[in-house]
Amino acid sequence: MREHITEKDLFDFVFFPTMLSKEKFSYLENSGDFQDELAFFTELKKSLQTELTQQQKQLIAEKIPAYKLLNIIELYPVEQKNKRKVNGLILAAASENNNKPKVTSRTFYDDNKTYIIKVINYENTSKIFVFSTQYEVIKNFDLIISPQNLRYHIDDNTIPLELDFNVNPESIRLEFSLVKQS
Known part of the structure; x- marks a missing residue:
């Protein structure tokens, strides 16, 4: 046999x-x-x-150039509460000034509420602020705006990402590379 x-x-x-x-x-x-x-x-x-430990995955990633170890965080918009409605007569002095530039904002959270992103659209520009609820400086990450799939690399979150156009994201993704980029 x-x-x-x-x-x-x-x-x-x-x-x-x-x-x-x-x-x-x-x-x-x-x-x-x-x-x-x-x-x-x-x-x-x-x-x-x-299961491989994070340290073992890191060592593999350092040895194989094509292997990129990513940590991906999805953020979704927070439902906004309805603005307070004014009942009754509005006098001309109380009406909105149409000469003011229009500013809108949206807030995004991840499932664990570890990250908060605030998108502020001004008349023709946008600023995107990334915050950590852990009070840490977030370094070396990509910010992806969906559905347009706009990708921006950000060295750290100490200053906002400034765009020369308005964005209206459905969701935002943060991608952290756990491999040191050379």
Whole structure:
């Protein structure tokens, strides 16, 4: 029987035992002929079931240039409450001044409310502020505005991103590279 056992049979014995014929399974289970090979596949199976630590992922990312380890945070708009309505007569002195430039803003949060983004649209420009609720300076990240997929790299959040046009995002994504860019 030994000569009819292939490397695939040894692999299947460890990973997919139901794929083997009863005869081959019984032979491999009771024979000591392939102890080293079965030990190898058993160790391989164990290592595949073990989750890599962040440090191990970092080391892999540093060794393989094409491998980029990203941490992605999705932010969605906060529902705005209706503005207070004024009942009754509005006098001319109380009416809005149409000469004022129009300013609008929207706030975005992630699910954990770790990050807050404030988008302020002025008449023809926008400012995008990124805040951390952990009171930290956020460094080296990309900000992606959807649905337009506008991507901006930001070195840190100490100053806002200034755009020379208005944006009206449906969502905003932050992508943090965990690999040091050289």
